[in-house]
Amino acid sequence: MTFDAQLNSDAPFNFDPGRNQQPEDKRDGPPWGSPQALELERTWREPPGLVGWLSAVNHKSVGKRFIITAFCVFLAAGLLAAAMRLQLARPDNHLLGPDLYNQIFTLHGTAMMFLFAVPVMQAMAVYLLPLMLGTRSTAFPRMTAYAYWMYLFGALMIFAAFFLRAGPDAGWFEYVPLSGPEYTPGHRSDYWAQLISFTEVSGLLVSVDVVTTVFKLRAPGMTLARMPLFAWAMLVTAFMIIFAMPAVMTASTMLLFDRTFSFHFFNPSDGGDALLWQHLFWFFGHPEVYFIFIPALGFMSSIIATFARRPIYGHPAMVLSLIATAFFSFGLWVHHMFATSVPELGKAFFTAMSMMIAIPSAVQIFCWIVTLATGRLNIRAPLLFVLGFFFILTLGGLTGLILGSVPLDLQVHDTYFVVAHLHYVLIGGAVFPLFGAFYYWFPKITGRMLDETLGRWNFWLFFIGFNVTFYPMHHLGLRGMPRRVYTYPADMGWNTLNLVSSIGAAIIAVSVLLFIVNVLKSRRAGAPAGDNPWGAPTLEWATTSPPAWCNFAAIPVVSSREPLWQGARDATSPGHVAGLATDVREGLVTTVVDALPDHRYVYPSPSIWPFIAALATTFWFIGSFYMPTAMAWGMIPVIIALTFWFWPAQDETRKHLLLEKRA
Amino acid sequence: MSELAGTPASVPPERRGTALDVAQLPSFGFSHRSLMWWGTLGVMAIEGTVFAMVIMSYFYLRTNAADEWPLGVPVPGLLWGTLNVIILLVSGIPNHLAKKSAERYDLGTTRMWLVVCAAFAVAFVIVRLLEFTQLHCRWDSNAYGSVVWGLLGLHTLHLVTDLYDTVVLTALFFTGPLESKRFVDVSENAVYWYFVVLAWLPIYAVIYWAPRL
Numbered sequence: 036m037t038f039d040a041q042l043n044s045d046a047p048f049n050f051d052p053g054r055n056q057q058p059e060d061k062r063d064g065p066p067w068g069s070p071q072a073l074e075l076e077r078t079w080r081e082p083p084g085l086v087g088w089l090s091a092v093n094h095k096s097v098g099k100r101f102i103i104t105a106f107c108v109f110l111a112a113g114l115l116a117a118a119m120r121l122q123l124a125r126p127d128n129h130l131l132g133p134d135l136y137n138q139i140f141t142l143h144g145t146a147m148m149f150l151f152a153v154p155v156m157q158a159m160a161v162y163l164l165p166l167m168l169g170t171r172s173t174a175f176p177r178m179t180a181y182a183y184w185m186y187l188f189g190a191l192m193i194f195a196a197f198f199l200r201a202g203p204d205a206g207w208f209e210y211v212p213l214s215g216p217e218y219t220p221g222h223r224s225d226y227w228a229q230l231i232s233f234t235e236v237s238g239l240l241v242s243v244d245v246v247t248t249v250f251k252l253r254a255p256g257m258t259l260a261r262m263p264l265f266a267w268a269m270l271v272t273a274f275m276i277i278f279a280m281p282a283v284m285t286a287s288t289m290l291l292f293d294r295t296f297s298f299h300f301f302n303p304s305d306g307g308d309a310l311l312w313q314h315l316f317w318f319f320g321h322p323e324v325y326f327i328f329i330p331a332l333g334f335m336s337s338i339i340a341t342f343a344r345r346p347i348y349g350h351p352a353m354v355l356s357l358i359a360t361a362f363f364s365f366g367l368w369v370h371h372m373f374a375t376s377v378p379e380l381g382k383a384f385f386t387a388m389s390m391m392i393a394i395p396s397a398v399q400i401f402c403w404i405v406t407l408a409t410g411r412l413n414i415r416a417p418l419l420f421v422l423g424f425f426f427i428l429t430l431g432g433l434t435g436l437i438l439g440s441v442p443l444d445l446q447v448h449d450t451y452f453v454v455a456h457l458h459y460v461l462i463g464g465a466v467f468p469l470f471g472a473f474y475y476w477f478p479k480i481t482g483r484m485l486d487e488t489l490g491r492w493n494f495w496l497f498f499i500g501f502n503v504t505f506y507p508m509h510h511l512g513l514r515g516m517p518r519r520v521y522t523y524p525a526d527m528g529w530n531t532l533n534l535v536s537s538i539g540a541a542i543i544a545v546s547v548l549l550f551i552v553n554v555l556k557s558r559r560a561g562a563p564a565g566d567n568p569w570g571a572p573t574l575e576w577a578t579t580s581p582p583a584w585c586n587f588a589a590i591p592v593v594s595s596r597e598p599l600w601q602g603a604r605d606a607t608s609p610g611h612v613a614g615l616a617t618d619v620r621e622g623l624v625t626t627v628v629d630a631l632p633d634h635r636y637v638y639p640s641p642s643i644w645p646f647i648a649a650l651a652t653t654f655w656f657i658g659s660f661y662m663p664t665a666m667a668w669g670m671i672p673v674i675i676a677l678t679f680w681f682w683p684a685q686d687e688t689r690k691h692l693l694l695e696k697r698a
Numbered sequence: 699m700s701e702l703a704g705t706p707a708s709v710p711p712e713r714r715g716t717a718l719d720v721a722q723l724p725s726f727g728f729s730h731r732s733l734m735w736w737g738t739l740g741v742m743a744i745e746g747t748v749f750a751m752v753i754m755s756y757f758y759l760r761t762n763a764a765d766e767w768p769l770g771v772p773v774p775g776l777l778w779g780t781l782n783v784i785i786l787l788v789s790g791i792p793n794h795l796a797k798k799s800a801e802r803y804d805l806g807t808t809r810m811w812l813v814v815c816a817a818f819a820v821a822f823v824i825v826r827l828l829e830f831t832q833l834h835c836r837w838d839s840n841a842y843g844s845v846v847w848g849l850l851g852l853h854t855l856h857l858v859t860d861l862y863d864t865v866v867l868t869a870l871f872f873t874g875p876l877e878s879k880r881f882v883d884v885s886e887n888a889v890y891w892y893f894v895v896l897a898w899l900p901i902y903a904v905i906y907w908a909p910r911l
Contacts, residue, residue, distance in 0.1 A: 175733070277743050612719075
């Protein structure tokens with residue numbers, strides 16, 4: 036019976052012919068240059084035209100857009116920082132007024148934390164993980180595309196609000212009651228609250244995608260014990276996001292409901308509680324620091340192994356440390372609240388936890404030092420940024436120990452000391468490794484090397500500029516300069532240190548400019564990279580640069596932690612996978628622990644519906660605080676879009692039936 | 699599979715040695731073998747955490763309340779909420795049977811049980827609307843009102859979502875285009891329904907019994 040006839044009959048449902056009927060010449064396995072590999076390329080390529088561009092789901096297209104968008108946000112938020120340093124360069128400055136200044140520091144913090152630091156790490160995961168794990172796609176490609184569009188629209192919304200002078204102005208953690216309906220009328224805090232919804236939807240969906248990809252799509256033979264530390268870092272981060280982000284999503288939704296529908300979650304006069312906001316926010320906010328930091332640890336391990344030309348010392352200890360850090364990071368949130376009425380016993384507990392988290396971080400740092408000390412160092416730009424991490428993060432960690440203890444924290448709470456600490460931790464702990472990662476993987480992504488000389492200038496200017504900017508802030512804090520003041524009188528003794536700090540910011544700006552010049556120049560005219568320019572050990576370097584649309588002509592079979600460093604031991608055992616369809620996007624699903632081949636899986640094809648669903652969701656999110664009833668009916672277009680997204684196409688189903696084989 | 703497990707698989711990903719032919723592996727798998735199961739599990743972990751956050755907020759507000767909880771509001775009526783516990787627990791049966799039919803690839807019974815599951819979900823939603831009338835307060839009465847409306851509303855959102863999922867899936871099973879891996883979707887849909895049921899039990903206890911303690 037034909038498919039269409041079966042469709043229209045009540046005959047028993049039995050399409051399964053018992054075996055995969057895919058023609059032999061449409062199965063993968065043959066190397067590059069074969070007709071099969073050519074067809075794979077055609078199958079995994081994005082569709083042409085504007086609609087095709089909006090329908091893209093290949094993890095490399097989506098990942099690249101994600102990375103570029105996040106970098107643009109980094110630049111925009113960096114310009115906001117530059118505006119603040121210009122304002123604070125001299126006392127009694129009135130370049131920016133207090134209202135604009137409030138919006139600028141709020142947007143700087145919000146954009147850097149929610150729209151740059153977390154998304155850029157996830158973007159790197161979306162691009163790199165399938166290549167590193169030896170597969171052709173992430174688990175849920177359409178969902179990843181939807182996550183990207185949600186992220187993009189959220190970013191556009193918050194910057195548009197800023198340019199329309201409706202930018203949020205209550206700080207990046209929007210404490211109530213300041214951000215509540217009474218003290219911030221208008222829509223400023225609503226934009227902030229919905230921005231959180233945008234980024235949470237995006238971040239959470241990518242996390243589910245990452246967990247599933249890491250657990251189920253590794254190349255055969257890549258047991259959990261052989262999985263690269265980068266993948267471990269991304270896996271641990273994804274789990275943290277899954278359990279931490281819902282807290283801030285709950286909080287921001289409560290805030291929006293307080294503001295829009297007169298709920299009283301945070302309104303003390305009707306039984307609400309303002310400190311509830313701080314608990315919910317920091318239950319997310321502290322782990323957030325670690326889901327910026329832990330992916331950076333993954334970059335570090337990749338870069339150090341390659342440039343020390345040896346495997347990372349103490350691999351199991353590294354994995355356990357990542358997991359331990361993730362657990363401890365959930366027990367630290369109250370140290371942001373030492374200046375509130377939290378019970379003393381609670382404070383003692385959170386101080387102890389804040390000290391304890393230094394242990395797994397130290398384990399990793401010592402393992403890297405051993406690796407570097409016993410390796411044959413190849414000092415190139417990526418490694419320089421990694422070495423910068425050691426210096427800056429260690430200083431940031433030391434001030435963290437200071438802030439983790441209650442009496443010292445009360446002294447410097449809400450001063451520039453905290454600003455110095457958090458920038459040392461976040462820039463040293465995440466941005467330096469991230470720049471190292473850009474230098475390291477740029478050749479893979481574009482096929483061209485970044486210029487090494489410009490890279491060194493980039494590094495040294497960044498390193499010097501960073502310390503010149505932020506080191507004086509420790510002293511400013513100790514001298515009592517509070518955060519978030521738009522100007523200060525001339526006789527406080529803060530003038531010189533502020534000027535020095537502003538000069539440092541200018542140096543950072545030059546350094547970032549050099550990086551942009553380097554990228555633009557090298558993208559076209561850089562030295563060709565070849566497949567593996569650094570002699571690195573992991574699978575992403577086993578394919579072409581830039582990677583083919585299908586990643587690999589044949590999915591590799593893995594037998595060690597450093598597959599490209601280990602030669603064949605037994606030429607008769609399998610070296611690659613064969614038999615996946617070349618004319619649809621088919622992949623191989625493996626078991627969670629041992630990565631044994633389990634079943635084949637056809638990925639969803641490119642589709643415009645994730646884009647349309649994201650547009651509909653954007654309308655719903657923004658509409659809901661202009662027209663409160665849209666909170667309910669605004670969902671309808673989203674539901675319609677999701678239904679079209681899910682509904683299978685006739686011709687695709689027909690193709691799947693050919694490949695079908697029941698378990 | 700055994701080819702790989704049995705030999706020291708030790709060939710680097712250059713093209714050497716023989717290929718591992720996967721063409722005759724199954725084209726899908728049920729339960730934790732499937733990607734959808736992991737995706738559903740991830741979503742349940744996220745939503746379970748949201749439920750936990752709102753329940754914690756409930757008790758935080760209660761602990762720190764200046765007045766006697768529930769802030770002068772009469773305790774909610776037990777009838778409809780308790781009826782919904784019964785409906786939900788019973789609805790586990792058609793969901794279980796839908797799941798089992800799907801795992802046998804039995805199209806006829808799968809269709810039937812999907813319809814029964816959807817009917818249970820509809821009944822649940824109707825009783826849920828009656829539940830809101832028994833809270834004896836509005837969301838803007840005070841913080842107690844806010845948090846119980848929040849909890850009940852959040853659970854209702856999940857309920858309606860799963861009802862809609864079930865309806866779409868049922869429609870697909872009657873109209874096609876179908877393929878065998880859609881039976882995995884039926885199985886996952888039942889798993890998600892179990893989650894909605896299991897989430898309701900603590901939420902029911904918090905909304906209806908916590909103010910009586």
